[in-house]
Amino acid sequence: MDELAPRYRAELLHTWVTQLFENLSIPPDDAQIIADTLIEANLRGVDSHGIAQLTIYVRDIQQGQTNIHPNILVVTETPATALIDGDNGFGMVVSVRAMHEAIKRARQCGIAGVGVRQSTHFGAASYYTMMAANEGMIGLAFTNVMPYMAPWGGKSRLLGNNPLSIAVPGGIEGGVVLDMATSKVAWSKMYLLSHAGQKMPLDWALDQDGQPTEDPNEGMAGLMLPVGEHKGYGLALMVQMLSAVLTGAAFDHHIVNWQNIGHFFVAIDVNSFIPYKGFCERVSQLVADLHQSKPLKEGQPIYVPGEIEAQTKQQRLATGIPIEANVVAKLTQLGKEFCVPFPQLTE
Known part of the structure; x- marks a missing residue:
């Protein structure tokens, strides 16, 4: 995550995610739990498991892969x-x-x-x-x-x-x-790099031919490498x-x-x-x-x-959660689709 990316207040993001899921007919208590898990991941700096995953979860609902009741x-x-x-x-x-x-x-x-x-x-x-x-x-x-x-x-x-x-x-x-x-790395980190148009380290994954690759798309289609072999x-x-x-x-x-x-x-x-x-x-x-x-x-x-994550959480509670522009664009589109405007930047 680019720590210089625009920052958004955690409580506003939490409210927005909750409302978005409620607009998808998810019960309010369940929507709160989902928002809690996503925003907590972002607060702790685990952005690969945070709000950037929202489009995937919404797609799964729309395709009937996740039972919302x-x-x-x-x-x-x-x-x-x-x-x-x-x-x-x-x-x-x-x-x-x-x-x-x-x-x-x-x-x-x-x-x-x-x-x-x-x-x-x-x-x-x-x-x-x-x-x-x-x-x-x-x-x-x-x-x-x-x-x-x-x-x-x-x-x-x-x-x-x-x-x-x-x-x-x-x-x-x-x-x-x-x-x-x-x-060696979570799959979702390759996913984020792919959507940001960035390369990944050569030792993360192999392509479909079993060769090391810097292309996260090839890595996602190929084989991830285990930590510690x-x-x-x-x-x-x-x-x-x-x-x-x-x-x-x-x-x-x-x-x-x-x-x-x-x-x-x-x-x-x-x-x-x-x-x-x-x-x-x-x-x-x-x-x-x-x-x-x-x-x-x-x-x-x-x-x-957990120590770096705890320190990151304290910092992001004070200064906001950084979200890269390509992720903001997708979330903004989701907000329009489900009539929940995406929050404004932290002042």
């Missing part, structure tokens, strides 16, 4: 587990429901796992793990996605760059939050085991139009292990140790996962 059901449960059928509703709405279930059950049992099937793309995974961290718990989230990668050593698109997130409360503002794709492949496979195989969701080439995606959420109640206050003190000590590590380059700070 899903009947979300718990189909099996124990005190510490649940399996939810999302009826191919918005992944964000289904996932918030699922993490609430995990948190509620973890309060009773100490740890809880909730699987989801029949869902759709759920946006940034950290949104859900931070829900748990904000309740004094450790949160874990896993999801499978459309196949973009090959198994290590192969060339058939059979595996998604299945992301995962872990959030631990304490240590820094918002907690220590890992959110990563199992590919065979290790990233192994992570992607295991995320799929949890989120799709265990839950009964679709996987690899069986996924069609982003439907029947699977997720898996875990909440761990810290107090079931050690007192929460003492835990946070230990997290803070560990973070302090890392911060005090001697840097490779003089003056270069050492960060923990």
Whole structure:
């Protein structure tokens, strides 16, 4: 993201996204959840999963790929587990429901796992793990996605760059939050570069002939490369085991139009292990140790996962969210189409 791009106030963007989805006949509470997840991603600097994705979500609604009035059901449960059928509703709405279930059950049992099937793309995974961290718990989230990668050593698109997130409360503002794709980069980052007419690094993806490419369009049509080579492949496979195989969701080439995606959420109640206050003190000590590590380059700070995102959020809350001109043009057109004028620039 070009930090010099025009900036828009987060609250105005949130109101606009909410109203847009309400005009698409989505229930107000669900529209709020979708807006929350998108704008939170932008605030944290994860623009690839923010408001730029709006045109894709609207297209999915118009094409009938996303059920805007899903009947979300718990189909099996124990005190510490649940399996939810999302009826191919918005992944964000289904996932918030699922993490609430995990948190509620973890309060009773100490740890809880909730699987989801029949869902759709759920946006940034950290949104859900931070829900748990904000309740004094450790949160874990896993999801499978459309196949973009090959198994290590192969060339058939059979595996998604299945992301995962872990959030631990304490240590820094918002907690220590890992959110990563199992590919070298998220697919949506190639999508943004494509629409901006920009090139990408050669080590992100291969074209359809298996050759490195700087063209994000060729990369999206070809093969994304796993992070850490065979290790990233192994992570992607295991995320799929949890989120799709265990839950009964679709996987690899069986996924069609982003439907029947699977997720898996875990909440761990810290107090079931050690007192929460003492835990946070230990997290803070560990973070302090890392911060005090001697840097490779003089003056270069050492960060923990989620720290840059937390700092970005504070900055963007104060100065606005930068949105590049090509994205603004598409959002402005959406606003005209659904009678919700796009917000004005931050003064």
